[in-house]
Amino acid sequence: MKYLGWRLLHGVGLLALLSLLSFMLSQVASGDFYSQLRNDPRISPETVAALRAQAGIDRPFPIRYAAWIVAVSRGDFGYSLAYHRPVAPLLEERIGATLILTGAATLTTWLIAVPLGIWSAARRGKWGDRVSTVAVSLVLAVPDLVLAIALLVLSVQTGWLPAGGKISRGYAQMGSIQQLRDVAWHMVLPVTVLVAGSTPVLIRHTRASILEVMEAPFAMSARAQGIPRRRLLYRHLLPAALNPLISLLGLSLGSLLSASLLVEIVTGWPGLGPLFLEAVMARDFAVVLAVVMLSAAFLFIGNLVADLLLYRFDPRIRTVD
Amino acid sequence: MNRRWRIGLTSIFIALVVAPLLLAGFVAPYPYAEQHREYPYAPPAAVRFVKARPFVEVGGRWCEVRLLPGNGRLFGVAAPCVIFLSGTDGNGRDVFSRLLYGGRISLMTGLLSAFLSLALGLAAGVVAGYFGGWPDWLLMRGGELVMALPWLYLLLATRALLPLHISAVEAFVWPAAIIGAVGWVRPARLIRGVVLSGKERGFVLAARGFGAGHAYLIRRHLLPLTGSVVVTQATVLIPLYMLAEMSLSFLGLGVEEPMPSWGNMLTEASHYHALILHRWLLAPGVAAIPVLLGFLLLADILLDGRHD
Amino acid sequence: MLFLRYFGAVVLVVLTPVSGASGDALVLSGVTGERGGTLVFGQRNEPKTFNPVIAADAASRELILRVMADLIHINRATQLTEPALAKSWTVSHDGLHYVLSLRRGVRFSDGQPFTADDVVFSFQVYLDEKVRSPQRDLLLLEGKPISVRKLDSYRVAVDLPRPYAVAERLFDGLAILPRHILEPVYREGKLAQAWNLSSLPTEVVGLGPFRFKQFLAGQRVVLERNPYYWKVDQAGIQLPYLSEVDLEFAGSEDTQVLRFQDGQSDVISRMSARNFAALEKDRVRRGYALSDVGPGLEYSFLFFNLNELPEGASPEVVARQRLFRRASFRRAVSVAIDREALVRLVYLGRAAALSTPVPLGDKAWVNAKLPHIVRSLPQAHQALAAAGFSRAPDGALLDPEGKPVEFSIITSAGNTERLQMATLIQDDLKQLGMNVHVVPLEFGSLVNRVFQTHDYEACLMSLIDSDADPNPDMAVWLSSAGNHLWHPEQKTPATPWEGDIDRLMREQMVTRNRNERKRIFDRVQEILMENLPLIPLLSPDILVGAKNGLGNFRPAMMDHYVLWNIEELYWRAEAR
Numbered sequence A: 001m002k003y004l005g006w007r008l009l010h011g012v013g014l015l016a017l018l019s020l021l022s023f024m025l026s027q028v029a030s031g032d033f034y035s036q037l038r039n040d041p042r043i044s045p046e047t048v049a050a051l052r053a054q055a056g057i058d059r060p061f062p063i064r065y066a067a068w069i070v071a072v073s074r075g076d077f078g079y080s081l082a083y084h085r086p087v088a089p090l091l092e093e094r095i096g097a098t099l100i101l102t103g104a105a106t107l108t109t110w111l112i113a114v115p116l117g118i119w120s121a122a123r124r125g126k127w128g129d130r131v132s133t134v135a136v137s138l139v140l141a142v143p144d145l146v147l148a149i150a151l152l153v154l155s156v157q158t159g160w161l162p163a164g165g166k167i168s169r170g171y172a173q174m175g176s177i178q179q180l181r182d183v184a185w186h187m188v189l190p191v192t193v194l195v196a197g198s199t200p201v202l203i204r205h206t207r208a209s210i211l212e213v214m215e216a217p218f219a220m221s222a223r224a225q226g227i228p229r230r231r232l233l234y235r236h237l238l239p240a241a242l243n244p245l246i247s248l249l250g251l252s253l254g255s256l257l258s259a260s261l262l263v264e265i266v267t268g269w270p271g272l273g274p275l276f277l278e279a280v281m282a283r284d285f286a287v288v289l290a291v292v293m294l295s296a297a298f299l300f301i302g303n304l305v306a307d308l309l310l311y312r313f314d315p316r317i318r319t320v321d
Numbered sequence B: 001m002n003r004r005w006r007i008g009l010t011s012i013f014i015a016l017v018v019a020p021l022l023l024a025g026f027v028a029p030y031p032y033a034e035q036h037r038e039y040p041y042a043p044p045a046a047v048r049f050v051k052a053r054p055f056v057e058v059g060g061r062w063c064e065v066r067l068l069p070g071n072g073r074l075f076g077v078a079a080p081c082v083i084f085l086s087g088t089d090g091n092g093r094d095v096f097s098r099l100l101y102g103g104r105i106s107l108m109t110g111l112l113s114a115f116l117s118l119a120l121g122l123a124a125g126v127v128a129g130y131f132g133g134w135p136d137w138l139l140m141r142g143g144e145l146v147m148a149l150p151w152l153y154l155l156l157a158t159r160a161l162l163p164l165h166i167s168a169v170e171a172f173v174w175p176a177a178i179i180g181a182v183g184w185v186r187p188a189r190l191i192r193g194v195v196l197s198g199k200e201r202g203f204v205l206a207a208r209g210f211g212a213g214h215a216y217l218i219r220r221h222l223l224p225l226t227g228s229v230v231v232t233q234a235t236v237l238i239p240l241y242m243l244a245e246m247s248l249s250f251l252g253l254g255v256e257e258p259m260p261s262w263g264n265m266l267t268e269a270s271h272y273h274a275l276i277l278h279r280w281l282l283a284p285g286v287a288a289i290p291v292l293l294g295f296l297l298l299a300d301i302l303l304d305g306r307h308d
Numbered sequence C: 001m002l003f004l005r006y007f008g009a010v011v012l013v014v015l016t017p018v019s020g021a022s023g024d025a026l027v028l029s030g031v032t033g034e035r036g037g038t039l040v041f042g043q044r045n046e047p048k049t050f051n052p053v054i055a056a057d058a059a060s061r062e063l064i065l066r067v068m069a070d071l072i073h074i075n076r077a078t079q080l081t082e083p084a085l086a087k088s089w090t091v092s093h094d095g096l097h098y099v100l101s102l103r104r105g106v107r108f109s110d111g112q113p114f115t116a117d118d119v120v121f122s123f124q125v126y127l128d129e130k131v132r133s134p135q136r137d138l139l140l141l142e143g144k145p146i147s148v149r150k151l152d153s154y155r156v157a158v159d160l161p162r163p164y165a166v167a168e169r170l171f172d173g174l175a176i177l178p179r180h181i182l183e184p185v186y187r188e189g190k191l192a193q194a195w196n197l198s199s200l201p202t203e204v205v206g207l208g209p210f211r212f213k214q215f216l217a218g219q220r221v222v223l224e225r226n227p228y229y230w231k232v233d234q235a236g237i238q239l240p241y242l243s244e245v246d247l248e249f250a251g252s253e254d255t256q257v258l259r260f261q262d263g264q265s266d267v268i269s270r271m272s273a274r275n276f277a278a279l280e281k282d283r284v285r286r287g288y289a290l291s292d293v294g295p296g297l298e299y300s301f302l303f304f305n306l307n308e309l310p311e312g313a314s315p316e317v318v319a320r321q322r323l324f325r326r327a328s329f330r331r332a333v334s335v336a337i338d339r340e341a342l343v344r345l346v347y348l349g350r351a352a353a354l355s356t357p358v359p360l361g362d363k364a365w366v367n368a369k370l371p372h373i374v375r376s377l378p379q380a381h382q383a384l385a386a387a388g389f390s391r392a393p394d395g396a397l398l399d400p401e402g403k404p405v406e407f408s409i410i411t412s413a414g415n416t417e418r419l420q421m422a423t424l425i426q427d428d429l430k431q432l433g434m435n436v437h438v439v440p441l442e443f444g445s446l447v448n449r450v451f452q453t454h455d456y457e458a459c460l461m462s463l464i465d466s467d468a469d470p471n472p473d474m475a476v477w478l479s480s481a482g483n484h485l486w487h488p489e490q491k492t493p494a495t496p497w498e499g500d501i502d503r504l505m506r507e508q509m510v511t512r513n514r515n516e517r518k519r520i521f522d523r524v525q526e527i528l529m530e531n532l533p534l535i536p537l538l539s540p541d542i543l544v545g546a547k548n549g550l551g552n553f554r555p556a557m558m559d560h561y562v563l564w565n566i567e568e569l570y571w572r573a574e575a576r
Helices: A002-028 A035-039 A045-055 A061-073 A087-122 A127-141 A144-158 A169-173 A176-214 A217-224 A229-240 A242-254 A261-267 A272-282 A285-313 B003-022 B095-131 B133-148 B151-159 B168-182 B185-198 B202-209 B214-251 B262-269 B272-277 B279-305 C002-013 C058-067 C116-127 C134-139 C167-171 C179-187 C253-262 C273-280 C315-324 C327-336 C339-346 C377-386 C416-430 C443-453 C471-477 C496-510 C514-531
Strands: B047-050 B053-058 B061-064 C026-028 C038-043 C072-074 C081-083 C086-091 C097-102 C147-152 C155-159 C210-216 C220-225 C231-233 C244-249 C288-295 C298-304 C351-353 C406-412 C435-441 C458-464 C534-547
Touching: A002 A061, A002 A285, A002 B133, A002 B151, A035 A045, A035 C443, A045 C134, A087 A127, A087 A176, A087 A229, A087 A242, A087 A261, A087 A272, A087 A285, A127 A176, A127 B214, A127 B279, A144 A176, A144 A261, A144 B262, A144 B272, A144 C253, A176 A229, A176 A242, A176 A261, A176 B214, A176 B279, A217 A229, A229 A242, A242 A285, A242 B185, A261 A272, A261 C253, A272 A285, A272 B151, A272 C443, A285 B133, A285 B185, B003 B095, B003 B279, B095 B133, B095 B168, B095 B185, B095 B214, B095 B262, B095 B279, B133 B185, B151 C443, B168 B214, B185 B214, B202 B214, B214 B262, B214 B279, B262 B272, B262 B279, B272 B279, B272 C253, B272 C273, C038 C253, C058 C210, C058 C220, C058 C244, C072 C167, C081 C086, C086 C167, C097 C116, C116 C134, C116 C147, C116 C155, C116 C179, C253 C273, C273 C288, C273 C534, C298 C416, C315 C327, C315 C406, C327 C377, C327 C416, C327 C514, C327 C534, C339 C351, C339 C416, C339 C534, C406 C416, C406 C443, C416 C435, C416 C458, C435 C443, C443 C458, C471 C496, C496 C514
Parallel strands: C026 C231, C038 C244, C406 C435, C406 C458
Antiparallel strands: B047 B053, B053 B061, C072 C081, C086 C097, C097 C155, C147 C155, C210 C220, C220 C244, C288 C534, C298 C458, C298 C534, C351 C534
């Protein structure tokens, strides 16, 4: 419990440090939200300067940072200059869509990759393993971006899947089961891309760590004692091989908010991805900062979970200091 | 299959795949920047053998392909004819030639940045896992900070501080350095986990009991334990990093035109029009498959070797 | 005389006002159609606001003009002004005083009546310095605001601080605001926060053909027919024909095009030439039509950094700028560029090469006497040799001081066409022995370098004019203006020819005789082509598509390319 408290405290400290760093970055980044208006011949430099002063982004950096900290302590995450709205509801509208997508993708990845990795390790050097190796290199060779667009084109050509988006036109008129099915149908494509991106890594790690423990003395003796293969794999080898998988689990929990950025943009999924990218390009700093803080919080929690699980499940790590 | 044979075959396979990339200046029929403006988006040439002599078709005309045509290249066709084995891009540049030159650059970027990431990750992971306490705290929380930083924003910011035009060598080193420096956290966390567990194993504790020094323990007992994770990470990081420079060119930090890389070639291919009309632009994606397969096979051998 | 010309044209296009149930409704003669149906328009980016006072991004403006209306409108097909909420107007002999007669019986989308008070309120808001509307600059003539007074409930007087050649065109796109809704907010000083996308549909009230119905974050804005709209068709049927318009956001151009191909969106505007070619393949099977409207108001150009460099600038950059300052150097670059290849390879022929820095869509104002630029390396060599340049044994071009010529061109990384143009120009200039680097930069950084830090050597860029007239580009050609790309915000003209351009541009702005204006602007173009501060490249075509069965679809080459006549669009029976 004390450990947990400490870690949470560190998390808050790190968030503060991260926000400070981000503010400093925004200071040296080229241009601010209003500089792009300079390219519009209809708007004079004087107006741009006045808008800048009005938004307060020409104030010195310590003052802006202090103002931000004060606002955040009151639960106010700032004001989007592009949307002319507070940031918090802007994120609220979109965070659910992102979490549904990445949640489904993470679950699918683990359900596919761990059994496949074990299977592949169990038949090391045989045909099945070879085929899986080739398949993994095939999937690794295709970048997510290319895969996403290729799948989109394919689904339009064949009509198998909808061309991006989250819901169909007639969504409002559907019953709740149909609505659920509609969203799931739209999720197939982006989830496939996300799963294809993360599965090979997990398969390889599962396979490698299972192979590692297979050679360990206890596994040798268990095999000599005639414990059935399947039981050996799942009851004895998998728990012993968990270590790197737990670290990976932490990392994939931590990236729930950030993993789907690119895929969302390509498939027009209404999550945080398009909002974040547009905000970075437009230098809509309050939005950028809020998304960064939120994904950082996820990251810390993911790593914390992984560390707790490591202590819990790896019998060899004894002490929590 | 016996192990020696497997090593031999895998090495030959990798050599066959990598050699054309390293010898791009000889194997490619054209320089990477040569524009054949009369042939934009030319589809891959049809090849036909007549009496065992290869011919390619260009605009309805068949021209003989000659080995060592005397311009310092492996093969080519006589002057008015052109040979585009894998078609051309929108500027009329030979995709096959660019594929070879680009592969060399992407391969180097991938290897260099993966090496950098793993070296940093290994150092950080071992130190954090072995010593625990404040070094662990510092490295792991620092790692979280690195992962949480808005890198796109950071690069936007630092780009303004760099000179506008960076030399060819810098243009190659920069992406590798950035990608490598950002990517150390994942391997570090994985390695730390393994070390945490490993340092409590019987033989490590025993060695410590005999008064073995830190350096000795790490080198002789802990580093070997991390081998499996390191090799596996390498096999997934190299392909990832080979193409990661795609997003850097967006900020003017990638490989500079007209120089090709698989990353910027695939960026051109990953558009609607290319997938509908010019699918041959996907060639780098296809070419990457045997290269990555080679790495995976190599990794298998390395992993096996540790247990034999 | 000039006024009569415009007015004459107006009377021809328009349509006698008849008094119907909805008062002074505007009758569109020759327009017929059928009511009902939904139109889905695929947009690339999400709009940010409904608020016309603060909107500065294209997606928001696209949305706002569906729900708002202006006093005098530019007809996108004829490019002439025509009455909108102002049913007629008169102008004094000196061109300084306008009296606008407003349409009677017009109602806002919430049923409240529209009067002169709304017009006066709107101008008060747009011109208020505290509100900081980006629209304000459009209503300033040489720094002085125009003024608007109420004469009676249906007449307003507009006084210009100085003569302006095409004053009626100023009113286009300037949305008239509902005083009864926005005045309280304005008094509280919270106008900027009003009318964002989370506002209630009933709060967003306008005079446009549609009104706000629903917003789904990141996905779509749904608009429904404004039951109080003030235009009727030939048969007296109230417009718009469509009952709903969905603006859907695709996120990227590829997804936008895919959704159009898939039939999920009905209309697509401004796609790239490559996507146009790719869509062509599936045209018949999917039942859509594509059209090339011809070159629009966009023009691309290359320019060199001619700013006064700050004290600490590196000697290398200073030396390079000495080259850029030579007109002979810029002329050699211009004549070495193969514009035909740019048109053919980058735009697959769907663009037109330029020989003056005026977009080809602005046909009436292009100086046709300027010679067509034909690529000629000998001519380029000659110009360079005459200016003291020489070739090194390895082919590299040496400047008069004997140093190799080397520079970099920055361009927007997000725009594949411009990036490709830069690589072709790089190759063209290599044949002169110049060592050119192409540096793609993210757009924000690019703009910052050009306008703020001046830390660049050459830049490839495009501008899109907001109107087919020389006036929108005043801020580009005046040496004191912020958009004088190659050397913005000069205190006094840096060169004699920039002084000449300043004088001529100011003269054309107040000249009311159109032929005289044209003569002056022709002279401006001659000076520009002699000195080449902007090396003109090309004007891309406007490429659009729509599903078969969409009636009255008349895409234009000006902004709002496909939706400008949205109230007239309808679905033919067979397409429903």
